[in-house]
Each structure stands twice: as structure tokens, then as C-alpha cells.
Amino acid sequence: MKAYDYEIVIGLEVHVELKTKTKIFCGCSNRFGAEPNTNVCPICSGFPGALPVLNQQVVEYAIRAGLALNCEIASYTKFDSKNYFYPDLPNAYQVSQYDRPICSNGYMDIYVDGKPKRIGINRAHIEEDAGKLVHQGSITETAYSLVDLNRCGVPLLEIVSMPDMRQAAEARQYLEKLRSTMLFAGVSDCKMEEGSLRCDANVSVRPWGEQALGTRVEIKNLNSFRSLEKAIEYEARRQMEALDDGEVLVQETRTWDEEKQVTRSMRSKEEAQDYRYFPNPDLPPLVIPREWVESVARSMPELPQQAQLRLMEKYGLSAYDVSILTSSPEYLAFFDRCVAAFAQPKAVANWMMGELNKFLNQSNLQITECRFSPEHLAELLKMIDEGAVSGKMAKDIFAEMFASGKPAAQIVKEKGLAQISDQDTLIAMIEEVLKANPKVVEDYRGGKQKAAGFLVGQIMKATKGQANPTLVNQLIDKCLSAE
Amino acid sequence: MALTIKEVEHVALLARLSLSEDEKVKLSQQLGAILNYADTLNTIPTDNVEPLTHILSVHNVFRADEVQPSMPREEMLANAPLVEAGYYKVPKIM
Numbered sequence: 370m371k372a373y374d375y376e377i378v379i380g381l382e383v384h385v386e387l388k389t390k391t392k393i394f395c396g397c398s399n400r401f402g403a404e405p406n407t408n409v410c411p412i413c414s415g416f417p418g419a420l421p422v423l424n425q426q427v428v429e430y431a432i433r434a435g436l437a438l439n440c441e442i443a444s445y446t447k448f449d450s451k452n453y454f455y456p457d458l459p460n461a462y463q464v465s466q467y468d469r470p471i472c473s474n475g476y477m478d479i480y481v482d483g484k485p486k487r488i489g490i491n492r493a494h495i496e497e498d499a500g501k502l503v504h505q506g507s508i509t510e511t512a513y514s515l516v517d518l519n520r521c522g523v524p525l526l527e528i529v530s531m532p533d534m535r536q537a538a539e540a541r542q543y544l545e546k547l548r549s550t551m552l553f554a555g556v557s558d559c560k561m562e563e564g565s566l567r568c569d570a571n572v573s574v575r576p577w578g579e580q581a582l583g584t585r586v587e588i589k590n591l592n593s594f595r596s597l598e599k600a601i602e603y604e605a606r607r608q609m610e611a612l613d614d615g616e617v618l619v620q621e622t623r624t625w626d627e628e629k630q631v632t633r634s635m636r637s638k639e640e641a642q643d644y645r646y647f648p649n650p651d652l653p654p655l656v657i658p659r660e661w662v663e664s665v666a667r668s669m670p671e672l673p674q675q676a677q678l679r680l681m682e683k684y685g686l687s688a689y690d691v692s693i694l695t696s697s698p699e700y701l702a703f704f705d706r707c708v709a710a711f712a713q714p715k716a717v718a719n720w721m722m723g724e725l726n727k728f729l730n731q732s733n734l735q736i737t738e739c740r741f742s743p744e745h746l747a748e749l750l751k752m753i754d755e756g757a758v759s760g761k762m763a764k765d766i767f768a769e770m771f772a773s774g775k776p777a778a779q780i781v782k783e784k785g786l787a788q789i790s791d792q793d794t795l796i797a798m799i800e801e802v803l804k805a806n807p808k809v810v811e812d813y814r815g816g817k818q819k820a821a822g823f824l825v826g827q828i829m830k831a832t833k834g835q836a837n838p839t840l841v842n843q844l845i846d847k848c849l850s851a852e
Numbered sequence: 853m854a855l856t857i858k859e860v861e862h863v864a865l866l867a868r869l870s871l872s873e874d875e876k877v878k879l880s881q882q883l884g885a886i887l888n889y890a891d892t893l894n895t896i897p898t899d900n901v902e903p904l905t906h907i908l909s910v911h912n913v914f915r916a917d918e919v920q921p922s923m924p925r926e927e928m929l930a931n932a933p934l935v936e937a938g939y940y941k942v943p944k945i946m
Contacts (some may be wrong), residue, residue, distance in 0.1 A: 389917050396920025405938045410923045426917035447905045454868050456942045469905075503939060515939035643866060648905045656911045 375574045375612075377605045378582055379540045380491075380532035383547055384525050385557040386498065387430045392522035393497050394421030394464070399524070401563050405503075413522035415459030421651055427524040428471070428655065430556040430664045431495050434526050435472030437554040437672055438490045438547075442662045446471045447654040448495075451644045457500035458518050465527075467646040470494035471655070477550065478674055479542045480688035488543050489531030498523035519566075526556070532571065532582065537601035541594050544568055546690065549673045552697050561593055569754040572601055574608045583608070584618035588626045590630055600625040604632045676701055684714035693722050700736045703743045710747035713754065720746060724764060728771045740774030749777040756837055757781075758788050788801040790837040792844065795828070799841070799848050802827045813849055822846055854884035 389399050395412035411419040435442050446469045448848050450462040472581065473489035500518040504511045528547065548559045548566055559566040573583035588604055591597045602714045604623065611618055623632040672696040673681075678690040694704050700721075707717045725746070749766060752758045757779065758766060769780045780786065789795060802824055803810055811818035821842070828841050855863075860880045864871050871879065925938055934941035 385913075391917050391919050394915075396915070396918065397922045398919050405924075406925050406928055408922050408940075409925075409928050410920075414928060418935075422913060422915040424917050428914075452866075456940075456945055512944060514942050514944050515936060516942055517939055528925070581856075645866070650906070653906050653908060653913050680931035799882045 374577060375605075375609050377537075377601070378532045378573050378575065379534055379537070379601060380571040381530045381534070381540060381543060382385075382569045382571070382587075383528045383530075383544065384498075384567040385434070385528065385551050385559060386795050387427055388555075388557050388565075389424055389426045389430065389524055391424055392747040393424050393427050393495075393524035394522055396523065401565070402716050403519055405515075406519065408519045409521070410663075412516050415461070415521075421464070423652060423655075424524065428657070429665065430524075431471050431493070431526055432657070432662055433669065434528070434551060434556045435475065435493055435553050435637035436662070436666050436669060437550050437556075438472065438477055438493065438528065440473040440490060440493060441473030443469060443471050443473070444657055444659070445469065445654060446657065447650040448649045449646045450497075451646055455499070455643060456514060457518075457521070459500070459518060459521060462651065463497060463499065464649055465496035465646075466494035477543070477546060479539065479546050480677075480692060481536075481539055481542065482667060483688045485688075486533075488533045488539075491529045491531050493526055493528040496525050496527055497521070498525050532573075538597040538603070540570060540601055541598045542692070544594060544597060545696070546673060549696050553670060553672050555670070555698075564724060566628075567591075568597055568603055570597060570604075572604045572608070574605055575614070582788075584620050586618070586620070586632075587622045588625055589635070590627075592627070596627055598626055599630060600632060601752060603630065607632065643663070646716060662804035670698070680714070684708075684715060686718055690715075690718050690722065693726075694718060698738065703736055703739070706743035707747045707750075710744045711754075712749045713750065716750055716754075717746070720750060720767075724767050725771075728768070739771070741770045741776070745754045745770060745776050747767060752777055752781070756790050756840075758786065759834070759838060761834060762788060763787050784833065788837050789832055789835050790840055792840070795836060795841060795844050796848065798828055798831060798836075799824070799844055802831070803848060810849065821849070853888065855880045855887070 372731050375511055379449045386399075391397060392408075392413055395410050397408045397410050400408065426558070429459050432442050447466040448464050451465045451467070452462045454461055467738070470492040472493035473491070475493070476487050478485050478487050480486070488632055498517055498520050500521045502693060503515040503517060530543065534543060551557045551559050551566075552787070557565055563566075570591060571585050572588060573585045575581065575583040578659055586604060588600050591600055608618055622635045624635050625631075626633055637701070677688070677691040678694045680686045680694060681688065693700075695701050704714075704721060705715060707721070708714050708796060711717060711794050725736075728734075729739070749758075749763060749770065753760060753763045758777075766780050766786060769775065769784075770777060775781075775783075806824065806827070809820045813824075824845050825838065825841050827837065828845075857876050857880055860871070860876045860883065863883070864876075864879075869944045929938070929940065932940050
């Protein structure tokens with residue numbers, strides 16, 4: 370069969386670290402980047418007899434995240450132990466939630482080719498993170514592992530989608546929207562590079578029209594939006610080719626090899642019963658009163674979905690534009706403030722998504738680190754709109770604003786960049802150029818429309834690009850036809 | 853009823869235990885006897901009983917989200933057989 374004879378089915382399991390001050394069961398700091406084994410105590414290091422006590426803020430954040438994902442919040446929920454041996458898990462069990470997750474049956478809407486598509490959220494549950502293994506040199510050559518337990522007991526929310534996605538690009542959209550939703554809800558800083566947002570993808574393929582799901586493969590080690598997309602594309606193709614060759618797929622966990630751009634088999638997936646889940650005896654269950662959920666709901670800010678609808682309806686922006694504008698609360702606030710000062714939303718969106726993003730990416734900065742204010746950008750856009758500067762000059766001014774943080778008007782003044790829109794000045798210059806180029810004028814009159822382009826070029830050159838090109842064009846036409 | 857040798861081997865693998873052939877046979881009988889005893893519970897009618905998830909009737913025991921000092925690293929690592937550069941040092945696990 371050909372690739373188009375198969376349907377790809379994708380579900381994502383996303384872990385977000387909740388941005389509490391302390392860990393889930395002890396008062397150790399939940400700060401990223403500390404010296405190894407300095408944010409640790411007998412509780413998070415699994416010393417015998419140490420007893421966990423639940424951080425209330427973890428539950429608050431889980432409710433918040435659940436509401437942001439349109440989930441039902443359980444009125445009764447509990448914690449279970451998931452048992453397995455690994456050196457980064459000192460208790461030899463991970464506290465998680467098995468059969469009574471705090472959040473379930475939610476959804477999130479994404480836009481696929483401009484059309485809305487609803488992705489189901491199966492569940493979201495609270496669990497604790499494990500520590501980190503560090504290897505000196507290559508993992509294949511080193512003889513031992515070094516263990517850092519700082520991350521042990523960092524609170525996580527695991528968000529499990531329904532297998533509702535059908536292409537790698539959809540999965541990426543989902544992850545991006547999930548990230549911005551968590552950022553707006555204020556529950557996590559969602560930094561993929563620091564591991565506070567992590568994603569595993571479940572991928573299977575099936576012949577078109579088939580109802581039953583194919584054999585599922587879980588892909589781990591997806592460290593960026595790009596690697597998520599690439600890994601799904603690779604894995605789906607691998608499965609289709611294997612089926613075409615008459616192979617039987619095995620349910621397994623595979624890791625994404627960023628360097629070679631392939632997925633590699635890790636181990637056959639342990640069955641759920643092998644984790645021997647049982648209710649954790651050290652943690653009493655949770656009873657969540659409706660009033661708590663309602664008070665969290667009342668404190669919820671505008672979320673990406675609402676903001677996207679607002680920008681599309683109010684300003685007529687595209688689904689693509691609004692998804693970028695709502696990538697973080699700070700980015701959206703910058704846009705909103707800029708539009709408040711200069712009421713041309715599409716122009717603001719274009720400049721933010723074009724020049725501003727280009728410069729932010731180049732210098733690896735966040736919008737919060739931008740040296741000029743939204744009002745400064747609005748001022749520049751106003752100058753373009755009024756014809757005071759050309760589009761080309763505006764880009765130079767923008768670069769200077771980005772570098773120095775100076776307002777546009779000051780840069781224009783200092784560098785003498787103001788656009789020449791004064792008709793008398795321009796006409797005088799045009800007459801001189803016409804006099805100096807009688808041959809070109811003749812060509813133009815002989816029907817060569819293109820000759821005017823040369824004359825415009827001469828004016829732009831003489832004014833170092835400061836002449837208003839639209840006006841120059843009009844004036845040249847006028848001068849030539851008048852004579 | 854005794855466990856099968858295969859079941860004993862599976863449980864031993866999960867518990868990271870290595871067993872001799874004699875031990876496997878012995879444990880298959882002992883574990884089977886324990887399960888049989890526990891099966892007694894299945895003879896009690898529980899159709900109208902809510903599953904118990906915790907033996908105490910308490911719920912919602914919380915801690916405020918306030919940072920407390922962690923333990924000094926030297927103390928935390930003091931009982932570790934092998935330590936390097938502030939880390940626990942363990943055999944490589946692939």
C-alpha cells in the first residue's frame with residue numbers, strides 16, 4: 370500500500386512541571402538549576418520512615434489547569450504508588466494517580482488549515498517527578514551513572530490526550546496550544562529546554578476506513594516542537610513500510626535520535642499491571658469541594674482560546690496569526706497595548722510576527738526582554754502610516770530601536786532619516802534629473818514606460834532612499850506628461 | 853494452588869531478585885499458599901461496599917507552599933557507598 374492508504378493516529382502524553390515554590394511532598398525548593406543534590410531532604414530522597422505531606426498549591430494548580438482544559442474536576446481523588454526500580458527514583462515507586470485522576474474528560478480546540486478541530490483530553494493527573502542521571506562522556510562508554518535527586522518530588526501534571534490527531538502538524542499545534550494554555554493559566558513556565566514541558570507521542574497507523582487502532586508505539590526524548598513533528602513523521606513512515614513488508618509491529622517504546630533523525634527501539638513496554646499500582650498509604654485522599662473549584666474558576670484570566678476568538682472576531686486576523694499572537698500572555702499583552710496605541714491590528718501583527726520575532730530569535734530573547742515598549746512600536750507604525758518614513762527605512766529604524774531601546778522619533782532625528790514628502794523639494798530634484806537624462810525622457814515619451822523606473826531610482830539615490838517613493842512616482846508621471 | 857515457575861520468574865524480575873531453580877520451586881508453593889489465604893477475602897460478599905482507599909477517615913492533609921531549608925548535601929550523601937562531585941555514584945543502568 371502507499372502512504373496515502375494509511376491513516377496516522379496520534380495521541381500525546383504531556384508532562385508539565387507546576388511552578389510551585391516547593392516540591393510536592395516536602396519544603397525543598399522547586400528551583401531549576403541548583404547544584405546537584407542541594408534541594409533534597411529525607412522525604413524527597415526516599416529515606417525510610419519519612420512521611421510526605423501534600424503541597425496545597427499543587428492541587429490548586431491542577432484544578433486551574435484542568436479548568437483551562439475544560440475538564441471535569443473530581444470531587445474525590447487519591448494517590449497511588451507506581452512501582453519500578455530505577456536509580457533516579459529513590460522510593461522505588463512514583464506517587465501518581467491511577468484510577469481516580471483529579472481531571473478528566475476535557476478538550477482543547479486547535480486550528481487545522483484555519484478550521485477549528487477539537488482534541489479530547491482523556492485525563493490529567495498529579496504525580497511527582499524523578500531525579501536525573503548524569504553521565505560523564507558517552508553513555509555507551511561510561512562505566513557508571515551519577516544521580517542528582519534535586520528534581521525528585523517536583524510536582525507534575527501529566528496531561529493525556531485522546532488519540533484524536535491525524536498528522537504530525539496537528540500534534541505540534543496541539544502541543545503549542547497546550548503550552549500557551551498552561552502559560553496563560555499560570556501553572557507552569559513550560560520551558561522545553563529546561564524540561565518543565567515534556568512530551569511523549571503515541572503513534573500508530575491503520576488502513577483508511579479501519580476502525581480498530583493499529584499497534585501503538587510510544588516515542589520518547591522529544592525535546593522540541595520540531596523534533597515532535599519530525600519523530601512522528603519518521604515513525605509513521607517506518608510503521609507503514611513495515612506493514613507493507615508484511616512485518617508484525619510490536620507495542621514498544623522508542624527513543625528519538627535527534628542526530629540521526631530516526632526512532633530507535635528502547636524496550637518492550639511493560640504492561641500496566643507490572644507497575645503494581647496500589648493506593649499510597651501515606652497520603653490520605655482528597656475531597657475537593659465545589660466552592661474550591663468555583664473560586665479557582667472565578668480567578669481564571671482570559672485563555673488563549675478566548676483570546677484567539679477575540680482577535681479573529683474583532684480584528685479579522687487569521688487563525689495562524691492569532692495562534693502566534695497568543696503564544697504567551699506577555700506576547701499577547703504587547704500586541705494588545707500596541708493596538709491600543711495604533712489601531713491597525715494587522716499591521717501590528719505583521720511587524721510583531723515578522724521583524725520583532727526575527728530579532729528576538731536572532732538574539733535569543735523573550736518578548737519580556739524587548740528593550741522598547743509596545744507604544745514605541747506603535748509610534749513607528751504611525752510614522753509609516755503617515756508617510757513620514759518609508760517601509761525600508763522603518764526596518765532600519767526598527768533594528769536601531771531593538772538594539773538601543775530608543776524611540777523611533779529620536780532615531781529619525783539623530784540619523785536624519787525622515788522621509789522627504791515635501792512636493793516642492795521633490796519636484797525641483799525631478800526637474801534636475803529630467804534635464805540630466807534627456808535620452809531617458811525621450812524613451813519614456815516614445816512609449817517605454819519602464820524608463821520612469823530609472824528616473825525614480827535616480828531620485829532615490831540622490832536622497833539616499835529618503836524620498837517617498839510613491840510620491841516620487843506620481844510626481845515624475847506628472848512632470849513628464851505636463852511638458 | 854502453586855504459582856507457575858514462569859510467574860515466579862516474572863515477579864523475581866520485577867523485584868530484581870535472582871533465584872536458584874530450587875528457590876523458584878519453593879517460592880512457587882509459598883507464594884501460592886499466600887495467595888490462597890488472601891483469596892479467603894473473596895468469599896465475603898462486598899457487592900454494596902464502597903472500595904476502601906485509605907484506612908483512616910482523614911482527608912485533605914495539606915502543607916503550605918513555603919520553602920523550608922533542605923538538608924546539607926554532605927549529610928544527605930553520608931550514607932552513600934559511592935559519591936562523586938556531589939552526586940550519588942551508581943552502576944550504569946541502560
